[in-house]
Amino acid sequence: MFYLVIDILGTIAFAISGVLVAMEKKLDLFGVLIIAFVTAIGGGTLRDFLIGNTPVGWMTTPVYLITITATVIATILFVKQLRYFRKSLFLFDTIGIGLYTMVGVEKGLIAGLSPVMCIILGTITASFGGVIRDILCNEIPVLFRREVYATICILGGVIYFVLIQFPLDPTYAYVTAIVSIILMRLLAVRFKISLPNIYRD
Template sequence: MADELVSPATLLYFLDMIGVIACAIAGTLLAQHKGFDISGCILVSMVNAIGGGTLRDMALDRHPLFWMTDLNYVIVITITSVVIQVFFHLYHKIDNALNLFDAIGLAAFSVIGFKVALAQDVSPLIAVMMGVWTSIVGGLMRDIICNELPLVLQREIYITASVAGSVTYLLLDHFGMDAGVNEFIMLGVIFAVRMLALRFDWHLPSIRLVK
């Protein structure tokens, strides 16, 4: 029984649901802030929560898509979005709340995308890329729908955080780290890097040629 509770499949599903809830919250907060109606907020939360995973599965030729065979994703996203809309007035600091849940989603989906890709026997480089895709594409589409400049296209420590977590996982795996423990370390590294970047205003430099 204990082995079943900590099985890789159970752990990944748990992380996936954490990411789905976090991204549904982040998407709803932004959509509500922009004045979207109930269905609009749910749509944005759906795009934010499953957009990246959908692109990942299409790229890896994994069919049917994960949310089409497990309706828990659609149900959880919808319920989360409605609840957040009802209690939106409690989130006085929209930017802080959005950044927190965005960071949680970034970390969880990076781990999911990375592990799913490794299970498909792709190269480590492609696995890192799939981790990035899973974690950023939903937020990218969310920001475009909400007429916001996407975070990932700015000098934010965002993609870098995802890559740092994936590289940490690969290094620890090389030295024999338990996979379950390694996934939580990867999760922690990504979340910590993202939150520290926000806290201390870290940015990547722009490359500009001097005329």
């Protein structure tokens, strides 16, 4: 139940980010729906392909489809309230990344993968939807711009695997990791933290 709620919240956040990018590109109603859909389920679909979890999650449970459709309608209606487009996009993208990283880690554990592979699976789950969104909308993927994007997903995963070594309810570790990822990303952008330069310009 708890994990489903996290998954749904991530779906909502990514669907909103998809609508925002698609509307900035002036796509028509169906285009917006497709981009929202692809952004929200892209990462989870690749994750399910990688671990052989088929039919993929969103095909057997109608809740994802309903959530995305409702989110798209609500976002289109209230888009005026999300005045600062770029900022809203960044915020929802960040929330989605935090939530989906840990959803992916959880699914990796269920599939019996090692912690390192779980973290990679979480990072892929979190980032792939946004990459497809950007490719389809003909933007350079956010992932490849000079941000410490994916690095932060990995750090979040590490925090989770460190915390579950302690005798705590694993739910705390899970939530702490999500919050850490969101905070780290906000701070990294706020303070313009980036990875070390490998070029001598």
